[in-house]
Amino acid sequence: MTASVPALDLASLLCSRLCHDLLSPVGALSNGLELLTEEQDPAMRQRCFELLEQSAKASADKLKFFRLAFGAAGGFGDTVPVSEARALVDALAGSNGRVAVNWMFGVDSLPKPAVKTLLNLALIGLDALVRGGTLDIGAEATGSAIEIVVRAAGQRVAFDPAIGEALEGRLRSSELSSRTAPAAMVQQLAASVGGGVQVHVTAESLVMGAVLPVG
Template identity: 40%
Template structure:
């Protein structure tokens, strides 16, 4: 198998920024639309609708930014650890705006930030595995220093994301990486940095995404 090809640092930074902007532009645009309605309408019912839209969209924008801060951002200094409880909170905030139901089982623990970032990026891949909704079950096992992650994805037309074939392993030959495709590529970078192997497999009509810590041998 050929060696992974890595994007240039400037290209990776630009694409990740574009990804975050893509995720939050919709709720921010909805806030702007709600404000325009308030400026132009005197109807109380329409004003109530606008306030509801603004509140809902502001919550969604905040949730997406909090998620992005942990999933893509620095999230502390080098070597920092992140509370899995905080990771669950931002994951649930993100999933509030998605079609799939969501469950999370993990021990109370601090974990190295890159492992937590990987876990959150796998949540995004799990969402793409059930495009019509369903259920995503996240389970974290093992010691925080050598964890295993599993994400069970069930729903109509559940499928292994096409991104797994080349983007997660980092096989970028003849692959165009844009603001959407950079996320699975970034998940693969995190996995390799954490010494973890990410695999997606069909289990009947469901998809199982796993990330397992490699056992180092002498």
């Protein structure tokens, strides 16, 4: 089961996922710089600068997102402003250009495990919208628990069943990969506080919900 994955193995898989996602924008930066050294036409040089700026922003946005989603950004405080999580997801979705994000928050801040859960569920939702669509994200406190819902909807939702199994703690640790590692981390976060995650998927929508007890 995913709950038994050693912390070092999970950390290694998350690092692999981060490197995979950064490879494209960082590679574009390298290619752009190479072109810039050879290009003499002013119009083309200006275009190179624009592409470099876009790639640099995409790299920075991904690093900021993964720093909080996977790491310990903001230190080890108890809560994180939801506005910070929103800005990170909006920036990540903005680089896609085909996904509209809608927010429904009933709180101003969330415990760090809840923020990490929200960010990783949002990442899974974005990955599923291969042809674009909408990503609805909601979170509220019910007194005894934090409830988080992420819904991805579009013409085609591409969702690997292994990710659903990892979210619900049904995937064998030997079957984990960098693709399913974020889902495994969400499951472990929820389990560590006595909560859980549920998934429902159709051809046109993916709904993921997490309940995290507090106190």
